[in-house]
Amino acid sequence: xxxxxxxxxxxxxxxxxxxxxxxxxxxxxxxxxxxxxxxxxxxxxxxxxxxxxxxxxxxxxxxxxxxxxxxxxxxxxxxxxxxxxxxxxxxxxxxxxxxxxxxxxxxxxxxxxxxxxxxxxxxxxxxxxxxxxxxxxxxxxxxxxxxxxxxxxxxxxxxxxxxxxxxxxxxxxxxxxxxxxxxxxxxxxxxxxxxxxxxxxxxxxxxxxxxxxxxxxxxxxxxxxxxxxxxxxxxxxxxxxxxxxxxxxxxxxxxxxxxxxxxxxxxxxxxxxx
Amino acid sequence: xxxxxxxxxxxxxxxxxxxxxxxxxxxxxxxxxxxxxxxxxxxxxxxxxxxxxxxxxxxxxxxxxxxxxxxxxxxxxxxxxxxxxxxxxxxxxxxxxxxxxxxxxxxxxxxxxxxxxxxxxxxxxxxxxxxxxxxxxxxxxxxxxxxxxxxxxxxxxxxxxxxxxxxxxxxxxxxxxxxxxxxxxxxxxxxxxxxxxxxxxxxxxxxxxxxxxxxxxxxxxxxxxxxxxxxxxxxxxxxxxxxxxxxxxxxxxxxxxxxxxxxxxxxxxxxxxxxxxxxxxxxxxxxxxxxxxxxxxxxxxxxxxxxxxxxxxxxxxxxxxxxxxxxxxxxxxxxxxxxxxxxxxxxxxxxxxxxxxxxxxxxxx
Numbered sequence: 011x012x013x014x015x016x017x018x019x020x021x022x023x024x025x026x027x028x029x030x031x032x033x034x035x036x037x038x039x040x041x042x043x044x045x046x047x048x049x050x051x052x053x054x055x056x057x058x059x060x061x062x063x064x065x066x067x068x069x070x071x072x073x074x075x076x077x078x079x080x081x082x083x084x085x086x087x088x089x090x091x092x093x094x095x096x097x098x099x100x101x102x103x104x105x106x107x108x109x110x111x112x113x114x115x116x117x118x119x120x121x122x123x124x125x126x127x128x129x130x131x132x133x134x135x136x137x138x139x140x141x142x143x144x145x146x147x148x149x150x151x152x153x154x155x156x157x158x159x160x161x162x163x164x165x166x167x168x169x170x171x172x173x174x175x176x177x178x179x180x181x182x183x184x185x186x187x188x189x190x191x192x193x194x195x196x197x198x199x200x201x202x203x204x205x206x207x208x209x210x211x212x213x214x215x216x217x218x219x220x221x222x223x224x225x226x227x228x229x230x231x232x233x234x235x236x237x238x239x240x241x242x243x244x245x246x247x248x249x250x251x252x253x254x255x256x257x258x259x260x261x262x263x264x265x266x267x268x269x270x271x272x273x274x275x276x277x278x279x280x281x282x283x284x
Numbered sequence: 285x286x287x288x289x290x291x292x293x294x295x296x297x298x299x300x301x302x303x304x305x306x307x308x309x310x311x312x313x314x315x316x317x318x319x320x321x322x323x324x325x326x327x328x329x330x331x332x333x334x335x336x337x338x339x340x341x342x343x344x345x346x347x348x349x350x351x352x353x354x355x356x357x358x359x360x361x362x363x364x365x366x367x368x369x370x371x372x373x374x375x376x377x378x379x380x381x382x383x384x385x386x387x388x389x390x391x392x393x394x395x396x397x398x399x400x401x402x403x404x405x406x407x408x409x410x411x412x413x414x415x416x417x418x419x420x421x422x423x424x425x426x427x428x429x430x431x432x433x434x435x436x437x438x439x440x441x442x443x444x445x446x447x448x449x450x451x452x453x454x455x456x457x458x459x460x461x462x463x464x465x466x467x468x469x470x471x472x473x474x475x476x477x478x479x480x481x482x483x484x485x486x487x488x489x490x491x492x493x494x495x496x497x498x499x500x501x502x503x504x505x506x507x508x509x510x511x512x513x514x515x516x517x518x519x520x521x522x523x524x525x526x527x528x529x530x531x532x533x534x535x536x537x538x539x540x541x542x543x544x545x546x547x548x549x550x551x552x553x554x555x556x557x558x559x560x561x562x563x564x565x566x567x568x569x570x571x572x573x574x575x576x577x578x579x580x581x582x583x584x585x586x587x588x589x590x591x592x593x594x595x596x597x598x599x600x601x602x603x604x605x606x607x608x609x610x611x612x613x614x615x616x617x618x619x620x621x622x623x624x625x626x627x628x629x630x631x632x633x634x635x636x637x638x639x640x641x642x643x644x645x646x647x648x649x
Contacts, residue, residue, distance in 0.1 A: 175374060177371070178374045178375075178377075180361070180368075181370055181374035181375075181376075181435075183341075184361050184362070184367055185362075185367065185387050185388030185436075185439065186363075186388050186392060186439065187362055187391050188362050189362075191391075195387075196376055199378045200376075200377060200378055
């Protein structure tokens with residue numbers, strides 16, 4: 011009796027929580043199939059806005075730019091983040107380690123507006139003194155995204171490295187593999203799940219970013235979130251709902267894959283450490 | 285084994301300091317070919333640091349290390365003719381059992397057929413042939429240990445290092461694996477250095493034991509030498525249990541020496557002379573199983589005490605009695621429970637304890 015009532019209580023609170031989190035998205039997804047031109051008035055089921063979306067060159071162009079930037083940022087962030095994580099976890103203590111660790115993870119807590127503004131100032135002054143970058147565009151957005159994505163990848167990879175039994179790497183050395191070979195034959199395959207989930211995380215973060223990109227973009231480098239934001243300011247078109255639905259589906263799938271990989275590797279390590 | 289006495293591993297005045305902390309302090313040690321040597325000590329005594337210097341993961345602050353006559357002090361771990369079995373076994377989780385064993389061989393640029401032949405031989409040696417295609421997380425603790433052993437023997441190292449080899453196993457499996465591991469190591473004939481904090485493990489497995497304490501080697505000897513003739517209070521107390529009497533030397537003779545002890549009503553006699561002047565303070569150790577317990581006073585003049593039974597621990601095969609002397613000192617005595625229906629002594633009984641002069645060991649440190 012007692013536990014039944016308790017679990018009913020927690021059930022209803024849980025559903026309230028889910029409602030709070032997911033109701034807006036569910037409404038958006040439903041409205042993306044709306045026949046009507048008016049966003050908030052339901053007039054029957056239709057997929058015409060998805061068709062409209064595919065015929066909008068501006069949106070498609072922005073989506074293509076965003077995907078390109080997200081792919082390149084995630085890839086670069088994984089390389090840099092892995093290197094940073096190895097320095098933090100495996101190199102022992104060195105002078106300036108604390109400063110290094112806090113600087114590399116600073117973008118996690120720094121407001122995006124500040125990151126965007128400071129990078130803009132950097133690019134402008136570099137352009138004036140060094141002559142590069144002469145014009146802001148895809149390259150500057152890429153650099154900006156790599157900066158903050160690296161922070162996230164570092165955290166993910168560092169925690170995986172910390173969990174990993176260091177004697178596994180020592181065993182590889184003991185068996186005759188020099189350090190660089192140990193890294194590629196042993197460390198990398200073992201931390202690979204963390205690299206993949208770090209890459210997916212960086213990819214979604216970059217795809218998603220509006221604030222920083224707005225600061226450092228230039229003509230001809232409008233990303234998808236920027237295009238959406240500016241079109242919403244002119245009035246919400248049902249087309250945007252369709253686009254948002256597609257983004258939700260993509261991000262959900264990426265997050266799910268990342269979670270699945272993390273779970274699988276967790277299972278493997280818990281078996282090993284037993 | 286004609287070359288049994290020739291040295292394989294020589295440690296010359298090695299020290300290791302971590303900042304202010306001295307982990308290993310001026311240790312010299314020679315380990316012979318084909319020998320199983322155990323470094324025994326409590327946690328933090330420097331035994332693991334010494335082992336890691338042999339494997340190359342730590343560089344000595346001072347001193348040198350020779351393997352088969354060659355100075356390897358500056359050689360990195362991946363170029364030393366030494367392989368180690370790690371405490372956690374450190375199997376590669378992403379490789380199969382066969383790939384784990386093959387890992388070291390592949391680093392030597394052997395042909396595929398040679399690698400395969402050696403892997404098969406090693407798996408056969410540790411009875412793991414049927415598990416070649418399994419991943420480490422599909423094996424039990426004992427099976428993982430066999431794979432780790434096969435992997436560290438695959439490259440036919442000159443010295444095999446074992447870091448707490450039984451620590452990850454449960455007690456029953458441990459005693460079985462101890463003997464099996466010794467059989468395998470002896471059949472291969474490799475020189476073996478192991479580190480352990482478990483005195484039983486060291487005495488079961490090793491030909492010689494080195495007792496370490498605070499970064500130094502206190503005593504080196506065969507298990508029975510270390511048990512029967514400990515040279516220091518620390519060794520005597522670390523290996524097994526012991527009763528220690530504080531005495532004052534009365535007379536030093538060639539046949540026997542006499543001492544007085546505040547805890548005893550009679551004199552304490554030890555066999556042979558002692559290396560001390562008359563009037564000097566000495567500690568004398570007597571193992572609990574070398575003491576006889578009786579209700580009546582023994583006939584011998586020396587080496588007895590009288591007391592009350594303070595505590596009894598019945599352990600099945602034998603019992604441990606704690607006897608309280610009038611001075612307050614507690615003496616431990618072990619008796620073997622030979623007779624099932626014997627009327628045993630019980631709490632608060634008055635008893636006499638006595639031992640022969642040959643049983644007492646003088647501790648000089």
